[in-house]
Amino acid sequence: xxxxxxxxxGFYSLHPAISFIYFxxxxxxxxxxKHPLYLLxxxxxxIAIAVLQDGGRGLVRPLPFYLLMALIIFxxxxxxxxxxxxxxxxxxxxxxxxxxxxxxxxxxxxxLAVLIGFIGYxxxxxxxxxxxxxARLAPRTVLVITVAMRFVPLLKxxxxxxxxxxxxxxxxxxxxxxxxxxxxxxxxxxxxxxxSLEEALQTGMSMRSRGYGLGKRSSAVVYRMxxxxxxxxxxxxxxxxxxxxxAALGYGRYSVYPKLMLPDLSYLTVxxxxxFAGFLLAPIVMDIxxxxxxxxxxxxx
Amino acid sequence: MxxxxxxxxxxxxxxxxxxxxxGISLDITEGEFVLLCGSTGSxxxxxxxxxxxxxxxxxxxTGSFLYDGCPLEELPPQRAASEIGMVFQDPEAQIVMxxxxxxxxxGLENLGFPPAVIQRRMAEMVSFLGxxxxxxxxxxxxxxxxxxxxxxxxxxxxxxxxxxxxxxxAQLDPIAAKEFLxxxxxxxxxMSITVVIAExxxxxxxxxxxRVCLFHRGTVKYAGPARQVIADVWASGDKAARTFLPAVSRxxxxxxDRQAEAIxxxxxxxxxxxxxxxxxxxAGRDAGESSQPSPVDDAPSSxxxxxxxxxxxxxxxxxxxxxxxxxxxxxxxLLHGCSFEVRKGELMALMGGxxxxxxxxxxxxxxxxxxxxxxxxxxxxxxSKWKEKERIARIGYLAQNPxxxxxxxxxxxxxxxxxxRLDLSEAEQKRRLEExxxxxxxEPILNHHPYDISGGQQQKTALALVLLADPELxxxxxxxKGxxxxxxxxxxxxxxxxxxxxxxxxMVSHDxxxxxxxxxxxxxxxxxxxxxxxETSSFFQQNYFYTTVVQRVAAERWPxxxxxxxxxxxxxxxxxxxx
Numbered sequence: 001x002x003x004x005x006x007x008x009x010g011f012y013s014l015h016p017a018i019s020f021i022y023f024x025x026x027x028x029x030x031x032x033x034k035h036p037l038y039l040l041x042x043x044x045x046x047i048a049i050a051v052l053q054d055g056g057r058g059l060v061r062p063l064p065f066y067l068l069m070a071l072i073i074f075x076x077x078x079x080x081x082x083x084x085x086x087x088x089x090x091x092x093x094x095x096x097x098x099x100x101x102x103x104x105x106x107x108x109x110x111x112l113a114v115l116i117g118f119i120g121y122x123x124x125x126x127x128x129x130x131x132x133x134x135a136r137l138a139p140r141t142v143l144v145i146t147v148a149m150r151f152v153p154l155l156k157x158x159x160x161x162x163x164x165x166x167x168x169x170x171x172x173x174x175x176x177x178x179x180x181x182x183x184x185x186x187x188x189x190x191x192x193x194x195x196s197l198e199e200a201l202q203t204g205m206s207m208r209s210r211g212y213g214l215g216k217r218s219s220a221v222v223y224r225m226x227x228x229x230x231x232x233x234x235x236x237x238x239x240x241x242x243x244x245x246x247a248a249l250g251y252g253r254y255s256v257y258p259k260l261m262l263p264d265l266s267y268l269t270v271x272x273x274x275x276f277a278g279f280l281l282a283p284i285v286m287d288i289x290x291x292x293x294x295x296x297x298x299x300x301x
Numbered sequence: 302m303x304x305x306x307x308x309x310x311x312x313x314x315x316x317x318x319x320x321x322x323x324g325i326s327l328d329i330t331e332g333e334f335v336l337l338c339g340s341t342g343s344x345x346x347x348x349x350x351x352x353x354x355x356x357x358x359x360x361x362x363t364g365s366f367l368y369d370g371c372p373l374e375e376l377p378p379q380r381a382a383s384e385i386g387m388v389f390q391d392p393e394a395q396i397v398m399x400x401x402x403x404x405x406x407x408g409l410e411n412l413g414f415p416p417a418v419i420q421r422r423m424a425e426m427v428s429f430l431g432x433x434x435x436x437x438x439x440x441x442x443x444x445x446x447x448x449x450x451x452x453x454x455x456x457x458x459x460x461x462x463x464x465x466x467x468x469x470x471a472q473l474d475p476i477a478a479k480e481f482l483x484x485x486x487x488x489x490x491x492m493s494i495t496v497v498i499a500e501x502x503x504x505x506x507x508x509x510x511x512r513v514c515l516f517h518r519g520t521v522k523y524a525g526p527a528r529q530v531i532a533d534v535w536a537s538g539d540k541a542a543r544t545f546l547p548a549v550s551r552x553x554x555x556x557x558d559r560q561a562e563a564i565x566x567x568x569x570x571x572x573x574x575x576x577x578x579x580x581x582x583x584a585g586r587d588a589g590e591s592s593q594p595s596p597v598d599d600a601p602s603s604x605x606x607x608x609x610x611x612x613x614x615x616x617x618x619x620x621x622x623x624x625x626x627x628x629x630x631x632x633x634x635l636l637h638g639c640s641f642e643v644r645k646g647e648l649m650a651l652m653g654g655x656x657x658x659x660x661x662x663x664x665x666x667x668x669x670x671x672x673x674x675x676x677x678x679x680x681x682x683x684x685s686k687w688k689e690k691e692r693i694a695r696i697g698y699l700a701q702n703p704x705x706x707x708x709x710x711x712x713x714x715x716x717x718x719x720x721x722r723l724d725l726s727e728a729e730q731k732r733r734l735e736e737x738x739x740x741x742x743x744e745p746i747l748n749h750h751p752y753d754i755s756g757g758q759q760q761k762t763a764l765a766l767v768l769l770a771d772p773e774l775x776x777x778x779x780x781x782k783g784x785x786x787x788x789x790x791x792x793x794x795x796x797x798x799x800x801x802x803x804x805x806x807x808m809v810s811h812d813x814x815x816x817x818x819x820x821x822x823x824x825x826x827x828x829x830x831x832x833x834x835x836e837t838s839s840f841f842q843q844n845y846f847y848t849t850v851v852q853r854v855a856a857e858r859w860p861x862x863x864x865x866x867x868x869x870x871x872x873x874x875x876x877x878x879x880x
Binding site: 208 | 353355356378379382383385386387389391393394395396397398399402403405406407408409410411412413414415416419420423440441452455456459664667669670689690693694696697698700702704705706707708719722723752766767770
């Protein structure tokens, strides 16, 4: 189901192609960058997007699990590698270095950024929008995926129905004999398959009778590139390109090995970071402006 | 201009000798509303599928189909897909996409319409059919009636000139079905869309139909305007064909001196007809009689039909005490303080709209779902206290879809497999098997694959599987779904034979006519609880929509008569009294 957005002019309302490109860059940055400041920015942006989309509801449930994973990586990295010059102490004859700890921290932040980024991604690039984006590349495949997506819950409901009937017929009574249960579960599948095939015949007829397979399919959903979309695209293109050129020239790179040092803070590096932040923050600025606007309108009412 | 010219069509399914359609010739002109009726297996569905080339069944076919003067085979595929629309019986199986919006767009997308056209057509159609509220819903959240309306809408978006419908309301409750048929009538009147519909729900359709075709064993036995067909069928004395006529007309035709040209079709006409007949027969005398019908007169026919076991009165089989049930934590309560009881030796009918929770209630009663609160008692002992095996043996549950029961390759294997689970001696197994096979007349299909037999036979097979365990309480979920009047009568006969001693049946159904004729007591499930149960005749007397057509016609004169037989008997008594 297409979700309804609280703020009609926010990031969600952009053309899905732009949002998609944006997220590709965010995930790319989260995976490739090693610079702590850059990475922390990516993480902050990922959290902000997730929170702005649904008030952080999607974030709360998986967060403990994500943090645990990050913690495991943070702890295990120094235990697994001993690279780096600054040895802090020995753990069971194993040198634990400051660099390895720092690397673990960076790695953990990078992982968190990707995981949390996906929460925002899922609420903005919904499955339908994703399919829309790729419908032109592979129309048939996309249709098959759409139909299959309906089948997952459908088959689940059918299985439940069959199991209920089987229970009423005295199936699944052997609590202790697992192999008998497995045999009966196979019969559930047998019934499911023959029933679903029977239904699929009808679905097929209904598809054919509505002209399926007669020619090139069109798509009912259209996202038009509006002025806002073009503005956003230009902004993202300019800041993105500058960031990429800067990265190619070596700005924003950082390595904890061989020895942990402060990142350089030259004039050009700061400029490069500003470009990068300008790219990342654009949707957040959009959303926050939207929130403010609606708050103003509502309090004026 | 003729839409269809069908000439001498004969069609035989592969590996069968008897043709499914035999020498059918028919012209269908633009704007006609053609009703196809007849028993299941009489060739209605096969015929209707022949009107759309994309879904022609495999088999040997002779004769010609012309659509607008052009052979159906040579019609350009784009035109064939958009001009001839088809709605099938099963509301669920014909839906392709996941959400209402996607499903509506499906046909138009197939034909490559640009998005702007799709949007505009969708906008119009959605407001015409009042679907605004559920446009963004996913398909499985819709009720059966909504699903079928969606199927109709997605066909209508292609702007068809002909609409073919194969028993579209078979799975809808009476009110949803009426709504659906009214939309069809409107489309026929306002857009002059040609409608060809095969249906069992004839009471509502005869008045709309400009032509009725009665199928019998692959031929069109009677065809013509509704009143003429009714008169022809009645005159021929064909008992089987008579069951397909509307009850109002049959009631009028049972009157000794009838006039063919004024056969009533609707409740309104029926009432007017009754008033007229009464006027002719001296209104003064029956005014007194009609206001106080003597109970003796209508007792015999109801008593004869009603299925009833011979048990000591009022012993209770099943008791349901303030049951609350919801599927998920946040979903609404489908059963909300539901209390009622089923007595020993009765057939109780439970009505209610699509999605009222009737099926859910049956599942709770058979302990397949656990209620959140409340208790169900079988024979005075809570279900949870019964041993699982014993409980399963005592409660027979027949789900709506017989396909759920079929996991073997022949009917015989199915029955054997079921018996082997029952811990019976060999002699007893044999006895029960024979009993079921004779009771349900399964002998000829024992070696058939359960998917190859007709819908009615599938239903019987599933019922036989349930009854093999010799339960005391039988829970039936829509047992008359998809059955024609003759099969329904057979089913009632079977249930009557089975219901002996202290056995009981609880049936949930949309089928008002069936319940009114055969149920001992009836009740209604509404807003999560059971309203009623009452003696069937008094239950239907008080209803306005959920009641028989006959009752609506005769309510003012003889409020206690709810079935056709009641009224006809009363008529005859009245005619004798007045002559």
